[in-house]
Amino acid sequence: NAGVMQNPRHLVRRRGQEARLRCSPMKGHSHVYWYRQLPEEGLKFMVYLQKENIIDESGMPKERFSAEFPKEGPSILRIQQVVRGDSAAYFCASSPLVETRNTEAFFGQGTRLTVV
Amino acid sequence: DAKTTQPNSMESNEEEPVHLPCNHSTISGTDYIHWYRQLPSQGPEYVIHGLTSNVNNRMASLAIAEDRKSSTLILHRATLRDAAVYYCIPTNAGGTSYGKLTFGQGTILTVHP
Numbered sequence: 001n002a003g004v005m006q007n008p009r010h011l012v013r014r015r016g017q018e019a020r021l022r023c024s025p026m027k028g029h030s031h032v033y034w035y036r037q038l039p040e041e042g043l044k045f046m047v048y049l050q051k052e053n054i055i056d057e058s059g060m061p062k063e064r065f066s067a068e069f070p071k072e073g074p075s076i077l078r079i080q081q082v083v084r085g086d087s088a089a090y091f092c093a094s095s096p097l098v099e100t101r102n103t104e105a106f107f108g109q110g111t112r113l114t115v116v
Numbered sequence: 117d118a119k120t121t122q123p124n125s126m127e128s129n130e131e132e133p134v135h136l137p138c139n140h141s142t143i144s145g146t147d148y149i150h151w152y153r154q155l156p157s158q159g160p161e162y163v164i165h166g167l168t169s170n171v172n173n174r175m176a177s178l179a180i181a182e183d184r185k186s187s188t189l190i191l192h193r194a195t196l197r198d199a200a201v202y203y204c205i206p207t208n209a210g211g212t213s214y215g216k217l218t219f220g221q222g223t224i225l226t227v228h229p
Contacts, residue, residue, distance in 0.1 A: 004159075033216065043160065043219040056216060091159050093217075104150075105217065107159035 002026070004094050005074075006108035013082045013115050021077040021111045025094030032075045033105065034067060037089040049075060082115045089113075118143040118206035125224040128194045136189040136223055138204030143184055147206040150217070151178065151189050155200045160219075163189065163202070199227045 005024040013019050025032050034046040036059075048056040049069035060067065064082075069075040079086055089112050093105040121139040128134040140149065150165040164171055164178045166187075171178040177190040191198055201222040 035217075035219075042221055043154075043217075045216045045218065048216060093160075104162035104165070107161065110159050 004092055004106050004108035006090075006092050006111050008111060009109060011111055011113045013113065015083060015115055016081050019079040019082050019086070019113055019115075021079075021090050021092075021113070022074045023077070023092030023094075023108060024074040025092075026096075026106050029094035029096045029106070031095045032069050033093045033095075034075075034077050035091045035093065037091065037110075039088065043091065046077075079113075082113075084115045087113055087115045118147055120204050120206065120220045122202075122204055122220065122223045124221065125226065127226045127228065128191075129228050130196060131193050134191040134194045134198070134225065134227075136191075136202050136204075136225065137186065138188070139186045140204065140206050141185040143206045145184075149178070149180060149184075149187050150205045150207055151176070152203045152205060152217070152219075153198075153200040154203070154222075155197075160203070161200075165207075194225075194227045196227050196229065199225055201225070 004026055007022050011019055030051050032049045035043045036046055037043045045059040047060050047067045049067060051069055052071050064080045066078045089110045091107055091110045093107045095105045118140050119142050148165050148167050151163040152160040153163050154160045164173050164176050166178045166180050179188045201224050203219050203222040205217050
């Protein structure tokens, strides 16, 4: 049973380009979370999605960032017109249940975005 | 969100036990206490969680104070692979906060050979 798969592992974009980060949750998991870790900082929650629904996007920047989790296929975190401050590690996590107080979240290895 | 306080860093020798403390004095009665760790250049990894009773699994033990205002993660025999940042995370009860993990600064554990 493969774990949470994120790709690409490393992504380099020039300022102004778009970045698309993909996350395939573990088999049977229908809840996906995205986190961002800026250099030398802690992990910050960005968005929580279920299939075809955004449940909580309280951590998403208001502009240029969007996320989706379609009925078929991976979850996508999209960053338009990237700036140097977007350089960070982006982690995806999945869980089988919404009741994650009493279960664990499984994280991917992350996508390291570098904006040049 | 419940606030947590952890030491910035701790050191241990290989094969010795390690006790990683966490203070969460504002925890609510229905919050679970989760511990995750992050090895260098990797994603976070679940370690253990509990509510009121002490918990054991193959990775570690979790000792929870009777008043639940603090807990201690115990690694019984540290290995070099245990060098990581350890996060203590109370998980919220209710609504859309389910599943949202609030990471603090954590404790950087260094293990010496």
